[in-house]
Amino acid sequence: MKRILLVGSVGCGKTTLLQALHGAALNYSKTETIYTDGTVMDTPGEYLELPYFKHALRLASYEVELVVLLASATVAELKFPPGFTTFFMPPSIGVVTKTDIASPGQIDTAGDHLRLAGVGEVLQVSAVTGAGLDALRERLA
Ligand SMILES: Nc1nc2c(ncn2[C@@H]2O[C@H](COP(=O)(O)OP(=O)(O)OP(=O)(O)O)[C@@H](O)[C@H]2O)c(=O)[nH]1
Ligand SMILES: [Mg+2]
Known part of the structure; x- marks a missing residue:
């Protein structure tokens, strides 16, 4: 699997997705700092949400081949600045999480938020049911 x-x-489901992958x-398990598990680098959500920490995400991205932006389908708010992917050196893809507890409209909205952030490709997953995981694994192979 690629280094991601x-x-x-x-709470958007990063660590749960790592476990499922x-x-x-x-x-x-609340993520409190950046850590690497195999080829996956996991980050605390606060690093995205608090401006002071954002630079740590950019530094971490130099270690990977692909940035995976995650948006929970259960969250209506836009969590990424428009064009956010330009912040990173490696390419980015988007993943909508928690599709098992969201409506099709909510899933579409989360996908739109990821595209606005700059990703050209959006996958949909549920770590709980396993839906979409095979397609994601294939993309990360
Ligand atoms: N129903 C459902 N719940 C999920 C899914 N993925 C994660 N969750 C739940 O969402 C909550 C937060 O998940 P985490 O994986 O810890 O979220 P995170 O993005 O790592 O959060 P931070 O470490 O705080 O940045 C947990 O209670 C998970 O069980 C999913 O696909 N479906
Ligand atoms: Mg976490």
């Missing part, structure tokens, strides 16, 4: 950086707001049990 997970970026998204607090690794075939591990899904256990809630």
Whole structure:
């Protein structure tokens, strides 16, 4: 699997997706700092949400081949600045999370937010049901 950086707001499902991608049990664990598990670099949502921390995301992105921006389908607010992908050196893709507990309209809105952030490609997943995980694994292979 490619070396990837997970970026998204607090609670959007980054760590849960990492666990699902690794075939591990899904256990809630608040991410408090940037860490690497295998080829996946996970980040705290605060690094996106608090301007003071944003530079840490850019530095981390130099270590990876692909930035994965995540947006929860259950969150109506825009969490990324428009054009945010230009902040990173590597290419970016978007992933809508929590599709198991969202309506099609909510999933579309989250996808629109990711495209506004600058990604050209959006996948949809549920770490809980496993929907979309095979397609994501294939994309990251
Ligand atoms: N129903 C559902 N819940 C999910 C899914 N992914 C994550 N969750 C839940 O959302 C909550 C937050 O998930 P995390 O993976 O910890 O979120 P995070 O983005 O790592 O959050 P921070 O570490 O705070 O930045 C947990 O209670 C998860 O169980 C999903 O696909 N479906
Ligand atoms: Mg986390």
